[in-house]
Amino acid sequence: MKLKVQTLDAKAKGDIDLNDAVFGLEPRADILHRIITWQREKARGTARPTRERSDVSRTGKKFGRQKGGGTARHGDRAAPTFIGGGKAHGARLRDFNPSLNKKIRALGLKMALSSKAKAGTLIVLEDLDMKEGKTKALAGQLSKLGFGKTTLVIDGEGVNDNFRKASANIVGVNVLPAVGANVYDILKHETLVLTRAAVEKLEARFNG
Template sequence: MKLDVQTLAGKKSGSVDLDDGVFGNEPRKDILHRMVQYQLAKRRSGTHQVQERGDVSKTTKRIGNQKGGGTARHGNGSVSQFRGGAKAHGPRSRDHSFDLPKKVRAMALKHALSAKVASSELIIIDDAVLKAPKTADLRKSLEALGVTNGLVVGGATLDENFAKAARNIPNLDVLPSQGANVYDILKRHKLVLTKQAVQDLEARLK
């Protein structure tokens, strides 16, 4: 599969051959869904917790008389009916993550890349480098490429000027090639890869 390569100014700068095994798969929604759920579950802190009966320190003395009080026969004051009492069956601290086979995770990334190719939402640029960290210049370059909501994936290291210029642009994410993941790819409308990013991803997923 061959795609055109553009410069940041939106001009054609040759072409690149994409590996069909990485960019030419038939996207499977079930695999993509499993991977997104895996990523979102893994990032949850799981620190939610409330006080239950064993966490509340209150007197265990009977609140009133067993009979003759005209109310229910209440015992311990740490139950959820009383002010300062515990919550029944509340959330506890736990790990929300679950396991997903490494092969399935690799397959999901291939299908995410393939989905962008199939929907014509993949743009290849020669390099993501700016002479100065100016947001206005980068905004003009992205407009020339037709990117208003996108993810830019560079090489192993990002150009510092490019990364700084991208900070103040809404709906734009910038990641190194090793940080490319399914959730961030699917979250944005356009995927912009440098030629180095293409090589890195193909080497990672072959």
């Protein structure tokens, strides 16, 4: 698959051959759904438990007469009715740590990239080099490139520092290094932007 390469100034910079094994697959909704569900589950923190009656350290001694005290007959300070007592039917410990086969995860990322290429919402840039990290200058350039309302920009080894600073104040534009590319972020954004370095990194990631 061939795609035109542009610069940040929206000038043509030749073509790039995208590997069909990475960018030319037919997306499957069931695979993508499995991976997004797995990602969101992995992002959840451990649900902490509350201390129930058996977990509270209080005296078990009966603290009043059975009769004649004018109060109810209690035998344990750990009862839920008392301050400091255990909670009745409290939250239980839940740890969200699902597993998913590496081959499925790799296949899902390929399908996410392929879905953007197929929909025509994939843009390839030569690089993200900027002389200064100025938001105003970058906003003018992005309007010419035809970015959508939400855009994910993926660079190579690391994101260009000036571009990262300039894009930080632009709503709907997020940046990632190639190593952080994931299905959820790619599908969540309307437009996917890759640099040449990012394309090389992603293709090498699957070929390696």
